Amino acid sequence: MTPLLSVSDLAVSYGAVPAVAGVSLEIFPGEVRVILGANGAGKTTIIKTVLGLLRPRRGTVRYGGEHDLLRLKPHQIRRLGVAWVPEGRQLWNTLSVIDNLRMGGFAERDAKAVDRRVDEMFERFPRLRERRDQVAGSLSGGEQQMVAIARALIAAPKLLLMDEPSLGLAPIIVRDVFRLVRDINAMGISILMVEQNARQALRVASWAYLLEVGAIVDSGPVSEIASHSRIQAIFLGGEA
């Protein structure tokens, strides 16, 4: 089977400062894979490079076997079926909830289809319907994360890139978010997730990568990697 996304030997720098050096990873259709790593390990850099928002120094990023994403602009990559739940939500705070959701479907030509998907999201998240005309900046953190996820789903993606979806949320909301990740995956959407909450992430993912200072130091199926001492020590609080 061809991978949906395959990144190989990726190196990205901010000016002279390397953020990612020689990262390779892949994800197959229907999978959930997670990149675990501390702050500054380069997780967001990888996501932004896949989205076309950063230009790497070297490496390749291929999508669906045929598309070289490094030759495409972000809006062209979106049209191939890639959507994003950014770190810290990054909603348009001055736009209303419904306008944020409509923007999720910006690349869709059929306006009716977008309206339909927005309605589906209001069914799924009734709280958002109540707040549809409020500016997104006035919502609580949990509600904002719902908008961020709904916005990405309205894009009807094949591949969803989720950047720390649990960041800054109350524990009870975190559980909801991970339940949602499982539901989204059950809809047939492949998910590449970046997380620090390893305990939760390893429950939904099938494969994990461990990223340290810009390089992948360990990777494998979750069933195996969860017992590796490094992950135990760093993330799960177990005995090394």
Place this chain on the structure above:
Amino acid sequence: MMPLLLQQIANGLVIGSTYAVVALGFSLAFTVLRVINFAHPDIFMVGMFAGLVLAVPGPWGFVVALGAGALGAAAVGYALERTVISPLRGRDVLMTLIGTLGVAIMLENGMALIAGPDPVSYPNLLPREFVDIGPVTLTLRQVVNFAICLALLVLVSLYVRATKFGRATRAIAERPDVAAAFGVDVGRVCQATILIASAMAGVAAVSVGAMYGSAHAFVGLLYGLKAFTCMLVAGNRYFEGVMVVALGLGIIEALVTGYLSSSLRDAVAFFVLIGVLLFRPNGLFGSYAT
């Protein structure tokens, strides 16, 4: 006492509406493209001359001149976007600032070379009539100018709030990366934004030329400074905020002219600027983080 007050407020709204159109053009470029477009006031000036040159006599003369102003200004805006803004955008904000300043100097002095450095008289596109509105008397030309500028402001406001492309414009203003990742072709929206800002400056310029009966190669300087001030005072978070501040500045200037001295008029904008920025550095209505 009362009639003078109302009269000056009306005069202020007329001139303020023009400031608002130019200021909105500045604000669009700064908010959406992160570019301080110092050539914008001179695009306004080019529009004024385009209307003057292509004006035809007859009842449709004014409409044709407005169209010519819009096209002339939009053409310069397009060329500016292609040659200076697009290649330099995304780098240090000073680079586009210097680039557009260079274009501004070129446009002003180029026009002074062609049309001369002194004011040129504008064709009589509108009849010289007076209109009484209650206790206030305005010239027909003032009323037309106000109506045109107000219509432009309402159109832009509708565009950014109620259309898909306009929504994308605001999305870029707040978070360009996220907008791009959700399918917005940022380069194309930026181009459209400069075209809209330029075309509406051109329309307003013809209407101002017809109102005062003259065009001037250096007319952009004054409008530019006032408009730039309005943008800073309002902040760039809401385009409507810029409009309100510009209308307010027009009124304050008219009141200063009416009650104090017309020589103080042009200083007022800067007193307001210093006063507001001292207490609200992000402007009256707030600004996006950069």
